[in-house]
Amino acid sequence: IATRNISSRKEKLLAQSLIPLLTCSARIPVYSLMLGFLIGEDNYLMTGFYMASLYLMSIVISAIASGILSRLIYSNETPKLMMDFPLYRRPKLKVILTYGLDRSKSFLKRAGPIIFVLSIVIWFATNFPRTNVPGMNATQIAQHSYAAQLGQAIEPVFKPMGLDWRVGFGIISAFAAREVFVSSLAIIFNAEGEDKTQVHGLIEKMRTATFPDGTPVFTLGSSLGLIIFFMIAMQCLATFAILRKETGSFAIALTQLSLSNMIAYGLAVGVNYLFR
Structure with missing residues (x-):
């Protein structure tokens, strides 16, 4: 704009x-x-x-x-736009903190609802259809879900990047909003906890994520x-x-x-x- x-x-x-x-x-x-x-x-x-x-x-x-x-x-046009830049000064710490807090609030207000709605959609896609097999854990359920079906269909596209269907599904979901990528991986990898604890759990899941042949994904x-x-x-x-x-x-x-x-x-x- x-x-x-x-x-x-x-x-x-x-x-x-x-x-x-x-x-x-x-x-x-x-x-x-x-x-x-x-x-x-x-x-x-x-x-x-x-x-x-x-x-x-x-x-x-x-x-x-x-x-x-x-x-x-x-183009055969001659550029005509001229702008005078103001004098740059070292910003005050109070200004930096206030601006950072304001931008953080703006980000949460703008991206929060999108992340929330798409997280619900991704949760549904990774938990359904339900398979009536007793003893299946969350990871096994996700491997038979709608998300897995879509991810496995597009996995050949992401395989040259060294990524499997789980990360590929996260990338596809990120086209709606990049911020959703992290929450998508957290849901797909079944990372438990809240905030920093969940991120720590997700990183640990990423460290142990492998392809079917045992080679690491990340x-x-x-x-x-x-x-x-x-x-x-x-x-x-x-x-x-x-x-x-x-x-x-x-x-x-x-x-x-x-x-x-x-x-x-x-x-x-x-x-x-x-x-x-």
Whole structure:
């Protein structure tokens, strides 16, 4: 929406294409989960360092994409937009804390209802249809559920990324909202507890998750590939809808959706094979 003030069609299209690559709050839960799995839940200093590195990486990727797209999008217009930047000063701690709290509340109000509704849908999909076999645990029930049927059908797509049907189902559910990915995995892996306890339980389940042949699902390659996928893929239906409205073209929005996801998938596969 902020691109409405840009008069140049080329620059507006560039901005609309690059903004989804920048790290948004919806990606933070996924990054936090994967960093907790890779470097430990209590290593806050290193987690903060790598989280900042992911922000920086998204900026670098956006700059590279900008250089490529600026050569592919033809325009004979001369840029006319000029902006004066204000003087930058070191922010006060009170301002940082107030802004952080305000953004956290905004995130919970915006994403909370979506996560709640989709979590109910995912719970239903992982617990039904009920199988009348006595002694089956929650994991065995999930393996015969609607979610398993869908996940196993699409598992060949995610297998090159080093992921099984459970993670694939989580990725598919994240297209409604990226934040749902963590809760999807928690339900599918039957991670018990609340808040931090549940995240700890989920990470422990991830450490022991294996394919039928006994090989681990979450290796260094598949974990890094998953982070790269979420960094580049456009998994937000709201973003797609806004792009469709602002560009006035369904084809442009669909092209961006398709290209970003294909590039993200290709890079994730490459990272998985490189680090496995």
